[in-house]
Amino acid sequence: MKRITSINSKDFLPQLSVDVVIMGYQDGAIKCLLLRIKDKWLLPGGYVEQKQSVEEAAESVLELRTGLKGQHLKFLAVFGSADRDFKKEREAFLENPALKSIEIDDPDFFSRRYVTLSYYALVDIDKIHPELSFLDEEWQWFDVSKLPDMWMDHKDIVMTARERLKDDIRQEHITHNLLPEQFTMPALHQLHQVILETPIDRSRFQKTMLATDKFERLPKLKKDSPGRSPYLYRVKP
Amino acid sequence: MKRITSINSKDFLPQLSVDVVIMGYQDGAIKCLLLRIKDKWLLPGGYVEQKQSVEEAAESVLELRTGLKGQHLKFLAVFGSADRDFKKEREAFLENPALKSIEIDDPDFFSRRYVTLSYYALVDIDKIHPELSFLDEEWQWFDVSKLPDMWMDHKDIVMTARERLKDDIRQEHITHNLLPEQFTMPALHQLHQVILETPIDRSRFQKTMLATDKFERLPKLKKDSPGRSPYLYRVKP
DNA sequence: ACAAAAGTGTTCAGCCTACACCCATGG
DNA sequence: CCATGGGTGTAGGCTGAACACTTTTGT
Structure with missing residues (x-):
C-alpha cells in the first residue's frame, strides 16, 4: 500500500x-x-x-x-x-x-x-x-x-x-490479454461469445479466424478431458 | 461581433x-x-x-x-x-x-x-x-x-x-447537413466519393443506398444540363 | 440524332450460414 | 466402443463488384 x-x-x-x-x-x-x-x-x-x-x-x-x-x-x-x-x-x-x-x-x-x-x-x-x-x-x-x-x-x-x-x-478479433499467449480455438470461440453475448457457429468461427491470417498454429495441446485434443494458437508477431 | x-x-x-x-x-x-x-x-x-x-x-x-x-x-x-x-x-x-x-x-x-x-x-x-x-x-x-x-x-x-x-x-451513409434536405443520388454518390477519397461504382452505390431503406424517393428534379433528370430523395423521417 | 447523364439488369465470384460429417481421445 | 469434444466439408443463400444496357433529356 x-x-x-x-x-x-x-x-x-x-x-x-x-x-x-x-x-x-x-x-x-x-x-x-x-x-x-x-x-x-x-x-x-x-x-x-x-x-x-x-x-x-x-x-x-x-x-x-x-x-x-x-x-x-x-x-x-x-x-x-x-x-x-x-x-x-x-x-x-x-x-x-x-x-x-x-x-x-x-x-x-x-x-x-x-x-x-x-x-x-x-x-x-x-x-x-x-x-x-x-x-x-x-x-x-x-x-x-x-x-x-x-x-x-x-x-x-x-x-x-x-x-x-x-x-x-x-x-x-484478437484477444490482447484476455487469453494467455497460447490458446485454443474453442477458448477464443468462447471468449467471442461471452463478449458479444450471442451464440456463434463453431465452424464458421474457426474458418473466419483462420482466414484473417492473424493466428499461427502450434503443436497440439495434451488434454485431460474426453474428446479430441485441440491445437494451440497464438497471435502472429 | x-x-x-x-x-x-x-x-x-x-x-x-x-x-x-x-x-x-x-x-x-x-x-x-x-x-x-x-x-x-x-x-x-x-x-x-x-x-x-x-x-x-x-x-x-x-x-x-x-x-x-x-x-x-x-x-x-x-x-x-x-x-x-x-x-x-x-x-x-x-x-x-x-x-x-x-x-x-x-x-x-x-x-x-x-x-x-x-x-x-x-x-x-x-x-x-x-x-x-x-x-x-x-x-x-x-x-x-x-x-x-x-x-x-x-x-x-x-x-x-x-x-x-x-x-x-x-x-x-446519411448526410446530416452536408447535403440539402432534398438531394439526388448522383449528389450523394459524389459526396461519398469525396469523403472516402475513392471512386465508387455508380450502380452498386445506388442499389446499396436504396437497400438500406433509409431514403425516400420524391418527384423528379427538373434539370438544365443535358442528360436524364434525376429523382430527388430525402432521408426518411 | 447524338451525346451526356441517370437509372436498371445481368453475371460472376466470394462470403456467410447452417448443418452434417469425420477424427481423436478418455472412460 | 461409445460418448464427448475438436476439426473439416458442403450446399444454399445472400451480397458486392464489374460492366452492359436502357431511358431520358438538352443541344
Whole structure:
C-alpha cells in the first residue's frame, strides 16, 4: 500500500480526473476491478499531473493498481455533464480517517465538480495482484454483468467500456490479454461469445479466424478431458 | 461581433478547452471553418463554464460561430499531451490589442497548458454566416485537404475529424447537413466519393443506398444540363 | 440524332450460414 | 466402443463488384 503524506493541488490539472476500467476474462466472464470505499464501489482513478499527459496519467493508474506496464490501454469517453457534481457523495466517502492524516493545501480538492476522462484496459487477471491505495479499503473483480452498488456514475462508465469491447473484438478479433499467449480455438470461440453475448457457429468461427491470417498454429495441446485434443494458437508477431 | 469586457477565470474549468471542427460540403470538397489570428489559423474554440457540461460548451462554440442550434455535433478526441504547452505560440497571438482592453483576473489564463476536448460538427455552409469573436481577425472556409498554416496542433485535430468522417459515412451513409434536405443520388454518390477519397461504382452505390431503406424517393428534379433528370430523395423521417 | 447523364439488369465470384460429417481421445 | 469434444466439408443463400444496357433529356 502506497503512503501519501501530502497533496499539493497545484501539481495537478484542476477539476480533471482519469478513471480506468480494468477488465479481464476469468471463469467465462468479463470482469472488472473495483475498489470499495465504505459500502459502495468505484473505479480506480487519479489525477493528471501538470507535467504528465492525460495518457500517462491513465497509465500510472493502471500501473499503480496492477504493477504492470505497457498493457493494452485505450481512451473510452469523456464524462462531462454539469450535474456531474457528486459533492455529497464524495464528502460521504471522504470521511475516511486515512484522509485526515494527509495534508491538502486546497480543502475543496476532492469535492469540486470534475470532468472525467475514462480509459479502459485489458489485462490478464491471473498475472495481477491489485494494490490498494490510501482511500480504498478492499479490491475485487466483478463480473461486469453483475455489478455492485457504485459511487457516482461509475456504473455508466463500466457499461460504456463493456459495450466498446464488442466493437473492438468485432474489428480486431484478437484477444490482447484476455487469453494467455497460447490458446485454443474453442477458448477464443468462447471468449467471442461471452463478449458479444450471442451464440456463434463453431465452424464458421474457426474458418473466419483462420482466414484473417492473424493466428499461427502450434503443436497440439495434451488434454485431460474426453474428446479430441485441440491445437494451440497464438497471435502472429 | 460579441463584446467581452472582462473574464473571470473562476467561471471556467481551468486548463480545459473545447475546440470544434465545423465542417461542410461545398464545391465538391469537404471544408472546415477556421479563424485567423495574425498570420496563422485556428479552430473555433472556447472554455467550459462551471455550470456547463462539456457538451454544452461545444454547442455554445458552434452556436456562437454559426448562429445555429441543434446541429450535428459529436465528440472527436482528447488532445492531452504534456508537451502540448503552446505558451510561446499563445503569447505570440495574444499580443492582440483587443485583448489588452479586457480585464482578466488571472494573467496566465490563456498561456497555461491546456487539455483540449475536440468536437466536430457537420453543417450546411450556405446557411451559415460565421461570426468573429474578440480575438480572431478573419474567418474562412478551407478545403480540409488544403489547410493553411495553423496554430498549435490544430491541423492534427482537423485531420482526425476528417478521418472520423470516413468511419461515420461508412456506418450511417446519411448526410446530416452536408447535403440539402432534398438531394439526388448522383449528389450523394459524389459526396461519398469525396469523403472516402475513392471512386465508387455508380450502380452498386445506388442499389446499396436504396437497400438500406433509409431514403425516400420524391418527384423528379427538373434539370438544365443535358442528360436524364434525376429523382430527388430525402432521408426518411 | 447524338451525346451526356441517370437509372436498371445481368453475371460472376466470394462470403456467410447452417448443418452434417469425420477424427481423436478418455472412460 | 461409445460418448464427448475438436476439426473439416458442403450446399444454399445472400451480397458486392464489374460492366452492359436502357431511358431520358438538352443541344
